Amino acid sequence: MSTLHFSHDNILAFDKRYRANFINSLGGFKSLGLIGTVNTAGQTNLAVFNSFFHLGAHPPLFGFIIRPDSVDRHTLSNIEAIGEFTVNQVTEAFFKKAHQTSARYPQDISEFDATGLTPLFNQASKAPFVQESHIQIAASLAERINLAINGTILMIGKIEAVFLPEDCLGSDGFIDLEKAGTIACSGLDSYHTTSRLARLPYAKPEQPIG
Amino acid sequence: MSTLHFSHDNILAFDKRYRANFINSLGGFKSLGLIGTVNTAGQTNLAVFNSFFHLGAHPPLFGFIIRPDSVDRHTLSNIEAIGEFTVNQVTEAFFKKAHQTSARYPQDISEFDATGLTPLFNQASKAPFVQESHIQIAASLAERINLAINGTILMIGKIEAVFLPEDCLGSDGFIDLEKAGTIACSGLDSYHTTSRLARLPYAKPEQPIG
Numbered sequence: 001m002s003t004l005h006f007s008h009d010n011i012l013a014f015d016k017r018y019r020a021n022f023i024n025s026l027g028g029f030k031s032l033g034l035i036g037t038v039n040t041a042g043q044t045n046l047a048v049f050n051s052f053f054h055l056g057a058h059p060p061l062f063g064f065i066i067r068p069d070s071v072d073r074h075t076l077s078n079i080e081a082i083g084e085f086t087v088n089q090v091t092e093a094f095f096k097k098a099h100q101t102s103a104r105y106p107q108d109i110s111e112f113d114a115t116g117l118t119p120l121f122n123q124a125s126k127a128p129f130v131q132e133s134h135i136q137i138a139a140s141l142a143e144r145i146n147l148a149i150n151g152t153i154l155m156i157g158k159i160e161a162v163f164l165p166e167d168c169l170g171s172d173g174f175i176d177l178e179k180a181g182t183i184a185c186s187g188l189d190s191y192h193t194t195s196r197l198a199r200l201p202y203a204k205p206e207q208p209i210g
Numbered sequence: 211m212s213t214l215h216f217s218h219d220n221i222l223a224f225d226k227r228y229r230a231n232f233i234n235s236l237g238g239f240k241s242l243g244l245i246g247t248v249n250t251a252g253q254t255n256l257a258v259f260n261s262f263f264h265l266g267a268h269p270p271l272f273g274f275i276i277r278p279d280s281v282d283r284h285t286l287s288n289i290e291a292i293g294e295f296t297v298n299q300v301t302e303a304f305f306k307k308a309h310q311t312s313a314r315y316p317q318d319i320s321e322f323d324a325t326g327l328t329p330l331f332n333q334a335s336k337a338p339f340v341q342e343s344h345i346q347i348a349a350s351l352a353e354r355i356n357l358a359i360n361g362t363i364l365m366i367g368k369i370e371a372v373f374l375p376e377d378c379l380g381s382d383g384f385i386d387l388e389k390a391g392t393i394a395c396s397g398l399d400s401y402h403t404t405s406r407l408a409r410l411p412y413a414k415p416e417q418p419i420g
Contacts, residue, residue: 004379005334006372011270014383021383023267026347026372028241028299029387029394029404030263051263053240055275056360057233060221063275063364065265089238092407096419103413115419124215137236142359149353149366150266154273156359162216162236169214173228174397175235183407184239184394187384190409194239194394194402197302202399203313209306209325 025187032185034098035064036086036119036128037078044119044128045074046111048098050185052087060159061142062087065152074107079155084126084140087157088133091181095191124161134180136163174199235397242395244308245274246296246329246338247288254329254338255284256321258308260395262297270369271352272297275362284317289365294336294350297367298343301391305401334371344390346373384409 011019030050037045055061066076079085090098097115105114112119112128119128125138139157146153168180177194184192201207221229240260247255265271276286289295300308307325315324322329322338329338335348349367356363378390387404394402411417 002376003373004376007334008270008368008370011369011372012268016268018383019270020267021380022385023270023369024264025383025385025387026270026345026369027262027264027272028243028392029239031238031240033238052237053261053263053273053275054234054237055357055362057230058222058226059360060218060229060233060236061360062237063263065263065273095407096410099410100413100417100419103415103417105415109415114415124217135236145355145357147265147355147366150269150271152265154364156357158218159221159233159236160218162221163213166212166214170231173224173231173235174400175232177235177239177396178402182238184402184404186387186404187409189412190384191407192388192394192404193407194396194404197305197393197401197403199397199400200306200309203310205313205315205319205324207310207313209310 021187029184029186029192032090032098032183034088034090034101034130034133035075036088036130037075038082038127039078040081043108044110044112045078046101046115046117046130047075048090048101055156061156062159063154063156066155067152076153079141080144082126084138085157086125086127086129087137087139088130089135089180089182091132091134092183092193093181094132095183099189099191134165135175135182137161231397239394239396239402242300242308242393242401244298244300244311244340244343245285246298246340247285248292248337249288250291253318254320254322255288256311256325256327256340257285258300258311265366271366272369273364273366276365277362286363289351290354292336294348294370295367296335296337296339297347297349298340299345299387299390299392301342301344302393302403303391304342305393309399309401344375345385345392347371
């Protein structure tokens, strides 16, 4: 199998869409979540994101990236107006609906209505959860950091509440995402189920490998 | 299947290790990469990370999080000293060795030697690649942002060069990570192969779902 080599200049010379596919694929498999928000008029919004990352466990924090020029702009303005949002993991049963939330609907159309996903309100958040989702997180906006390097925005969320199926939570706090039906994505548009190879013990220098 | 509900206060009251497993699992499936670095004395270092995220395609940028109190500290000081590093995707063939790089080896021990992974040097980077890896990225440090909220560090890398198998690159720039053997992870210690459900077309409001 021959190896291809691309330099920075090669990448800059790619066609725009080709480069977007290439660079978005390059980072490996990614998490996938639907962010539910609401504006001050009560209009709901739902948008799919794939840039979530762990930031810390105590306090429980995560980050994700918003591009201000994208359809995510309703998500951004709603989070800033209300201060709360939800993150809902995606399963095989509704990944096509999750993907469809990335279409550029007008602001007065809720992606819940457009896709047929069900908004669920409870006391844990002012924002709607996705009823079809098995793992649901209520979050508050802890910090917004503008990244001058390319105009994107790092949003830091604090985990306010978690809902998950009882049989997916292990005795050590590990959550079995496969059992919960959570899927992964790659690139801009590729969706994947997973199969566990192993959980490995805490690594120590004196411990042999394998 | 009954649903469990945990509040922010419940999570803060968890045992430390339980909370680390819980919150690290909660974000969904994650990318996995070995970061190769070298210090000014030529000592190599290799460390596994799972917080990579896409930041932009033009210029090609990605981010990841370093915890200054972790074994990643050699990675941090080496990247700052040299300005260059590599990111190497992990396959099923060597994921146990990748995990083992998270052990707290003394600074004078290279994780390449300790795990048996092979350093590969070429003109694309001052830092070593992992020869066993099928998708290898040469990166430079574009920016370091200290996150005051919890003392972690956001590192922004610029993609300087990419090496990948020819048969994994599609005509539209999409990289087939499954064909390249790239695996995903979840939590702190769980590793997963994937199986593609579908690639979906660019979503448009007037386009029916499914």
